[in-house]
Amino acid sequence: MDQTFTALANAHRRTMLDILKAKPGLCVNDIAAHFDMSRVAVMKHLAVLEAAQLVVTERVGKEKHHYFNVIPIQQIYDRWTDQYSRFMASRLTAFKDQVEQQESDDEQSQQQKCS
């Protein structure tokens, strides 16, 4: 989970996923052609994505093909919907009311006292 978020936290890496999503099987040089960055820098980004299993590779001869792997994103999706979506649905309206009309100083039901 940590590696997935870390990998997704970089805009270059998200763009690489978009590229590989559109064109599965690209090699490092192909990907590097899209960026104003050295090949080695691109390789490091791809290594981060591979460590997060967002990219998987296949070696064919001297070439290494890269593929976008959607499974970690699917897992995040599952986590959010499992862990948060009920909270979202039930809490969102109450939360907006609570924050946006912050002039209401009467005590809120779940609010904690600071220690």
Added chain:
Amino acid sequence: MDQTFTALANAHRRTMLDILKAKPGLCVNDIAAHFDMSRVAVMKHLAVLEAAQLVVTERVGKEKHHYFNVIPIQQIYDRWTDQYSRFMASRLTAFKDQVEQQESDDEQSQQQKCS
């Protein structure tokens, strides 16, 4: 989007969101009590979460109450489901076949030639 992922990339910060989800309105000291970390460090984490709008605050007297804001996560959820879910659904099986049985050397339909 970038700030959201950056904020979520840190396990401490995700834990803080879990804490605030469970106990809305906690102050810095309350949150810091959960961590083996200084109050200032916790404040910096909360600042990152606040910059990403994953946490919103309300000042009451000398206390500052923190609330988990689910909206950026909802937006990520929307982005993944919008942009990726169709791709997921249609591509996942084909992708698994393509990678896992990597002995099939016959040309794959969308695979690119390396430059």
Added chain:
DNA sequence: TTTACATGTAACCTTTTAGTTACATGTAAA
């Protein structure tokens, strides 16, 4: 068997991140 070229690795630099301690500020309550 050279040659070309895609990839791998090493060494290095700069900026950001994550944390610390010390001190300053502002408000609630004694």
Added chain:
DNA sequence: TTTACATGTAACTAAAAGGTTACATGTAAA
């Protein structure tokens, strides 16, 4: 009006992130 205490800020350090250049390795094809 002191006092207590929650929060804010400044200055610093160590490690990680993101990038570079130079060189090494391995395989396909001439």
